[in-house]
Amino acid sequence: MIKTNKLADGVRSGNIRSLAKAITLIESRNPEHSAAAADLLDNLLPASGNSIRVGISGVPGAGKSTFIEALGMQLLAKGHKLAVLAVDPTSQLSGGSILGDKTRMEELAREKNAFIRPSPSGDTLGGVARKTRETMLLCEAAGYDVIIVETVGVGQSEVTVASMVDFFLLLQIPNAGDELQGIKKGVMEIADAIIVNKAEGDNRPKAELARQQYENALHLLKPKSRHWIVPAMLCSALHNQGIEEIWNRILEFIEIMKNCDEFATKRRLQASDWMWTLVQEDLKELFRNDKNVAAMLDQVQSGVLNGTTSPGAAARRLIEAFKRH
Numbered sequence: 001m002i003k004t005n006k007l008a009d010g011v012r013s014g015n016i017r018s019l020a021k022a023i024t025l026i027e028s029r030n031p032e033h034s035a036a037a038a039d040l041l042d043n044l045l046p047a048s049g050n051s052i053r054v055g056i057s058g059v060p061g062a063g064k065s066t067f068i069e070a071l072g073m074q075l076l077a078k079g080h081k082l083a084v085l086a087v088d089p090t091s092q093l094s095g096g097s098i099l100g101d102k103t104r105m106e107e108l109a110r111e112k113n114a115f116i117r118p119s120p121s122g123d124t125l126g127g128v129a130r131k132t133r134e135t136m137l138l139c140e141a142a143g144y145d146v147i148i149v150e151t152v153g154v155g156q157s158e159v160t161v162a163s164m165v166d167f168f169l170l171l172q173i174p175n176a177g178d179e180l181q182g183i184k185k186g187v188m189e190i191a192d193a194i195i196v197n198k199a200e201g202d203n204r205p206k207a208e209l210a211r212q213q214y215e216n217a218l219h220l221l222k223p224k225s226r227h228w229i230v231p232a233m234l235c236s237a238l239h240n241q242g243i244e245e246i247w248n249r250i251l252e253f254i255e256i257m258k259n260c261d262e263f264a265t266k267r268r269l270q271a272s273d274w275m276w277t278l279v280q281e282d283l284k285e286l287f288r289n290d291k292n293v294a295a296m297l298d299q300v301q302s303g304v305l306n307g308t309t310s311p312g313a314a315a316r317r318l319i320e321a322f323k324r325h
Contacts, residue, residue, distance in 0.1 A: 002036040047141035055161040058171030067237040083139035088152035174207035200236040
């Protein structure tokens with residue numbers, strides 16, 4: 001049995017080697033490590049929860065890495081400790097997460113108060129999200145007071161990241177008139193701010209036009225909170241322009257949400273939703289590994305594939321087999 005007390009003490013003291021060991025433990029696929037990982041998380045839970053959690057997503061080429069580095073360097077200058085985590089369910093196909101290559105954030109990677117962690121590669125979205133959530137708790141316990149969770153995948157991964165952060169920021173580029181860059185309504189509905197990056201030089205008028213389009217589109221959506229109007233803002237991460245204003249809006253949002261008690265309510269609901277997600281995942285795993293189910297799974301699945309058994313009848317047969325213990 002792995003002794004987690006000493007490891008927990010190391011994480012709480014901000015020891016980077018202890019934090020790396022703790023993350024390796026929770027990312028382990030070894031069943032023998034899962035009890036130790038759970039014990040470690042329970043031990044560190046009281047020391048977690050004290051950070052501002054920011055989710056960042058955006059279209060390919062929106063300059064997420066440049067933006068995160070620009071924002072990160074400003075936060076470090078203000079005395080913050082920053083952890084950057086990635087949710088990338090496609091990392092095995094795309095050759096590693098965008099954060100896997102730390103040279104994309106060279107300056108930030110060299111800073112002692114910054115911690116950059118790529119997503120666990122080759123995992124399902126659920127698996128990556130699980131590890132990222134738990135890594136976030138470990139980083140908070142280690143004293144990181146701002147956590148940035150970057151989503152590299154598209155679609156469902158944005159919803160997943162939004163469900164684990166306090167503020168969700170959508171980064172766009174100045175392609176005004178291009179059907180709002182094909183932005184999905186569902187993604188706009190979960191955003192707390194839309195930022196048009198690369199608003200510099202000749203791009204500036206296009207960026208302002210795009211910002212106005214997003215602002216108009218946001219008026220058509222039902223607001224997530226009656227206490228917050230989602231802003232559409234401009235920035236140039238490359239030239240460090242508009243970054244501080246964005247951070248100030250994030251702080252303003254956090255303060256408003258805390259004052260109206262939506263902040264604590266959202267965190268409680270996120271924790272409850274997360275519990276049910278884990279229950280569903282673990283039940284699915286138990287179900288698949290059950291000897292009665294395993295014995296008939298191939299045959300039942302073949303029936304569904306051949307069209308001789310309906311999916312509903314197949315599901316009922318498998319569940320009945322699972323119940324026979």
